[in-house]
Amino acid sequence: xxxxxxxxxxxxxxxxxxxxxxxxxxxxxxxxxxxxxxxxxxxxxxxxxxxxxxxxxxxxxxxxxxxxxxxxxxxxxxxxxxxxxxxxxxxxxxxxxxxxxxxxxxxxxxxxxxxxxxxxxxxxxxxxxxxxxxxxxxxxxxxxxxxxxxxxxxxxxxxxxxxxxxxxxxxxxxxxxxxxxxxxxxxxxxxxxxxxxxxxxxxxxxxxxxxxxxxxxxxxxxxxxxxxxxxxxxxxxxxxxxxxxxxxxxxxxxxxxxxxxxxxxxxxxxxxxxxxxxxxxxxxxxxxxxxxxxxxxxxxxxxxxxxxxxxxxxxxxxxxxxxxxxxxxxxxxxxxxxxxxxxxxxxxxxxxxxxxxxxxxxxxxxxxxxxxxxxxxxxxxxxxxxxxxxxxxxxxxxxxxxxxxxxxxxxxxxxx
Amino acid sequence: xxxxxxxxxxxxxxxxxxxxxxxxxxxxxxxxxxxxxxxxxxxxxxxxxxxxxxxxxxxxxxxxxxxxxxxxxxxxxxxxxxxxxxxxxxxxxxxxxxxxxxxxxxxxxxxxxxxxxxxxxxxxxxxxxxxxxxxxxxxxxxxxxxxxxxxxxxxxxxxxxxxxxxxxxxxxxxxxxxxxxxxxxxxxxxxxxxxxxxxxxxxxxxxxxxxxxxxxxxxxxxxxxxxxxxxxxxxxxxxxxxxxxxxxxxxxxxxxxxxxxxxxxxxxxxxxxxxxxxxxxxxxxxxxxxxxxxxxxxxxxxxxxxxxxxxxxxxxxxxxxxxxxxxxxxxxxxxxxxxxxxxxxxxxxxxxxxxxxxxxxxxxxxxxxxxxxxxxxxxxxxxxxxxxxxxxxxxxxxxxxxxxxxxxxxxxxxxx
Numbered sequence: 001x002x003x004x005x006x007x008x009x010x011x012x013x014x015x016x017x018x019x020x021x022x023x024x025x026x027x028x029x030x031x032x033x034x035x036x037x038x039x040x041x042x043x044x045x046x047x048x049x050x051x052x053x054x055x056x057x058x059x060x061x062x063x064x065x066x067x068x069x070x071x072x073x074x075x076x077x078x079x080x081x082x083x084x085x086x087x088x089x090x091x092x093x094x095x096x097x098x099x100x101x102x103x104x105x106x107x108x109x110x111x112x113x114x115x116x117x118x119x120x121x122x123x124x125x126x127x128x129x130x131x132x133x134x135x136x137x138x139x140x141x142x143x144x145x146x147x148x149x150x151x152x153x154x155x156x157x158x159x160x161x162x163x164x165x166x167x168x169x170x171x172x173x174x175x176x177x178x179x180x181x182x183x184x185x186x187x188x189x190x191x192x193x194x195x196x197x198x199x200x201x202x203x204x205x206x207x208x209x210x211x212x213x214x215x216x217x218x219x220x221x222x223x224x225x226x227x228x229x230x231x232x233x234x235x236x237x238x239x240x241x242x243x244x245x246x247x248x249x250x251x252x253x254x255x256x257x258x259x260x261x262x263x264x265x266x267x268x269x270x271x272x273x274x275x276x277x278x279x280x281x282x283x284x285x286x287x288x289x290x291x292x293x294x295x296x297x298x299x300x301x302x303x304x305x306x307x308x309x310x311x312x313x314x315x316x317x318x319x320x321x322x323x324x325x326x327x328x329x330x331x332x333x334x335x336x337x338x339x340x341x342x343x344x345x346x347x348x349x350x351x352x353x354x355x356x357x358x359x360x361x362x363x364x365x366x367x368x369x370x371x372x373x374x375x376x377x378x379x380x381x382x383x384x385x386x387x388x389x390x391x392x393x394x395x396x397x398x399x400x401x402x403x404x405x406x407x408x409x410x411x412x413x414x415x416x
Numbered sequence: 417x418x419x420x421x422x423x424x425x426x427x428x429x430x431x432x433x434x435x436x437x438x439x440x441x442x443x444x445x446x447x448x449x450x451x452x453x454x455x456x457x458x459x460x461x462x463x464x465x466x467x468x469x470x471x472x473x474x475x476x477x478x479x480x481x482x483x484x485x486x487x488x489x490x491x492x493x494x495x496x497x498x499x500x501x502x503x504x505x506x507x508x509x510x511x512x513x514x515x516x517x518x519x520x521x522x523x524x525x526x527x528x529x530x531x532x533x534x535x536x537x538x539x540x541x542x543x544x545x546x547x548x549x550x551x552x553x554x555x556x557x558x559x560x561x562x563x564x565x566x567x568x569x570x571x572x573x574x575x576x577x578x579x580x581x582x583x584x585x586x587x588x589x590x591x592x593x594x595x596x597x598x599x600x601x602x603x604x605x606x607x608x609x610x611x612x613x614x615x616x617x618x619x620x621x622x623x624x625x626x627x628x629x630x631x632x633x634x635x636x637x638x639x640x641x642x643x644x645x646x647x648x649x650x651x652x653x654x655x656x657x658x659x660x661x662x663x664x665x666x667x668x669x670x671x672x673x674x675x676x677x678x679x680x681x682x683x684x685x686x687x688x689x690x691x692x693x694x695x696x697x698x699x700x701x702x703x704x705x706x707x708x709x710x711x712x713x714x715x716x717x718x719x720x721x722x723x724x725x726x727x728x729x730x731x732x733x734x735x736x737x738x739x740x741x742x743x744x745x746x747x748x749x750x751x752x753x754x755x756x757x758x759x760x761x762x763x764x765x766x767x768x769x770x771x772x773x774x775x776x777x778x779x780x781x782x783x784x785x786x787x788x789x790x791x792x793x794x795x796x797x798x799x800x801x802x803x804x805x806x807x808x809x810x811x812x813x814x815x816x817x818x819x820x821x822x823x824x825x826x827x828x829x830x831x832x
Binding site for chain 1: 426427428429430431432433434435436438439440441442443444446452453454455456457458460486487488489490491523525528529530531569571574596598605606607608610611617625626627628629630638640694696699700701702703704705707708709711713714717718719720721722723724725727728731732761762763775776777779780808809810811813
């Protein structure tokens with residue numbers, strides 16, 4: 001079963017917004033065994049939409065359309081779908097009741113004609129109820145293809161995919177199995193990993209595909225097996241993961257498809273009843289932010305001192321002014337004192353600190369742009385490493401955050 | 417002049433990664449007057465790539481391809497391009513020298529055969545030098561279409577777009593002018609804004625298009641003018657923005673296309689020589705992280721206390737324990753004390769605090785999931801507001817961060 005994801009909106013084509021919806025939809029469909037044929041973004045142009053619908057007709061089983069369902073003039077998806085299906089817009093009483101309740105009841109605003117027009121749907125469409133907003137989802141079939149139109153607002157789209165689209169597809173279609181397994185490695189580059197596992201890769205059965213997903217400092221390997229016998233696929237993946245781990249077990253840090261290092265760390269800390277705090281200069285709170293993005297992080301994360309200015313390093317983290325004068329704010333000595341200061345102040349088992357120059361220009365320190373010191377204080381003392389992360393600023397910050405997580409993980413694994 | 421952006425990679429089609437490259441490329445091309453026809457993602461399949469290249473041939477002037485240039489087996493873009501052009505791969509000595517220098521000189525690792533293979537390029541390709549990595553960019557022309565292949569690693573792709581692709585396109589092609597202007601508004605929904613400006617919108621000239629880009633709590637309006645007379649376009653946009661601001665001046669907060677509220681705030685704070693600190697509970701450091709993501713933020717941002725645990729609220733921010741016992745950690749009283757505590761501790765002109773329950777479960781407080789208090793301490797005292805941001809967790813955090821920025825902006829504008 002094949003699907004194409006179609007995003008409609010000029011704002012995507014001029015690069016004003018990043019299309020995050022398609023990845024969410026792709027992942028949700030992939031999980032239930034639907035092959036994503038293509039992901040396509042086109043403009044808010046009637047002609048372009050009509051040509052694209054025609055092109056996709058009978059090429060795929062499902063077309064998931066997002067965007068262009070708003071109440072304003074540039075939102076033409078609904079009208080154009082109606083034209084494509086040679087249909088007419090009619091008021092859907094159930095949608096109208098919902099829109100009225102949402103605007104007048106929840107938002108306490110007088111309802112406008114534009115609000116009411118959200119309840120107009122093509123007469124041939126099956127409505128997918130959007131509890132999160134005013135634009136309903138629509139399911140319309142023509143020949144061998146179902147066209148599903150969803151609003152582009154991410155949480156409305158997510159709600160509809162999870163609560164309407166996926167259940168309806170599962171109920172109405174038989175699908176093959178796709179099993180994915182992702183292996184997270186760190187510390188070695190893509191080429192080196194590939195050379196180490198070459199013989200293993202050549203021995204993979206036909207129905208298992210391997211993909212390399214490189215990021216700075218880490219490589220994910222993804223195995224995908226496809227077929228009709230779910231158990232056989234699972235066993236084959238399992239066997240190949242075991243044989244792989246015999247070859248590169250030294251660099252494997254995790255397995256879960258959605259697992260990030262922060263999630264793994266959270267689990268390790270929770271399991272060992274340990275706590276962490278951070279003292280962040282160049283990462284500006286991003287370590288704290290990524291840790292706290294995870295539900296349940298209050299079990300192990302106590303807090304962070306984002307010490308962007310020197311006074312906060314000396315007054316709150318108690319870094320001696322003499323050290324800063326002697327070695328500068330971007331130095332091993334200061335990173336160590338920051339980590340020790342945070343550990344003491346926030347009474348945690350671990351404390352991570354960062355100090356560096358993220359660029360683009362030199363700051364209060366003679367350190368080169370891209371230089372970062374990361375220190376980790378533990379019950380056994382403190383370790384500190386120096387890195388050169390180059391440029392741009394955003395990469396320096398991201399690599400510092402990832403590296404901090406890696407140092408922490410190594411240290412926890414040493415002690416448990 | 418029309419371009420299509422083509423992303424190759426199974427990891428995008430199964431939703432494992434979000435395609436951020438296409439938005440960057442689209443924005444860069446749009447700026448130099450190139451129309452983006454479509455953005456398309458396809459799988460790492462030889463057949464699918466060949467069919468797509470054939471379909472795009474002569475449909476557009478430029479095809480920008482990213483992905484599939486790595487050294488491993490699943491990276492087949494280069495080989496497939498070679499087949500499409502009926503060409504052969506040859507060693508490019510300049511690329512080989514660069515790869516050798518990067519691996520042996522910078523990374524201090526022995527060079528492998530896979531590294532060396534990165535220097536193989538189709539003989540008909542013009543190489544675009546990739547100073548940021550080992551995979552070169554390639555520029556190949558067939559009939560009326562230029563195919564440009566770039567690595568998928570974001571900072572390598574960005575480097576090549578900015579330093580190789582855009583300059584070469586500017587040199588070799590004549591393009592029309594496209595002028596965009598974005599108007600940022602906040603506080604009113606899309607329907608309400610649309611009704612207020614309906615008459616103005618109906619009077620826009622043919623060559624100016626209006627788009628609505630709604631986000632929770634804010635709506636961006638984008639005007640796009642296209643034509644051959646740059647000055648005329650600029651004047652027409654300018655006139656229409658002035659007439660628009662007479663209608664909805666009360667909700668307009670900024671104009672720059674790329675401008676985020678953090679950037680506007682940074683400029684306001686710098687201009688007024690004012691400083692800011694934050695005390696963050698439910699936002700977990702995200703306000704600090706977004707402020708410090710901006711180059712030059714050390715001029716106005718001093719630091720943050722991410723007080724995830726109650727002890728950090730009482731011991732570092734000096735929130736009285738009695739207040740917490742009486743009103744709970746998620747309360748107006750605690751938010752106010754956190755902001756005052758941060759302002760005093762970090763000696764800043766403004767301090768923002770957040771405390772709330774981001775969910776998905778209830779925490780240490782009886783407050784409903786989604787409840788957030790945001791306080792802002794200024795030289796004139798402290799203001800605090802209560803919000804219900806619903807769910808999911810990620811939306812609660814994002815809306816709290818955006819709302820905090822809006823409260824700060826309103827307050828600064830009141831005083832300057």
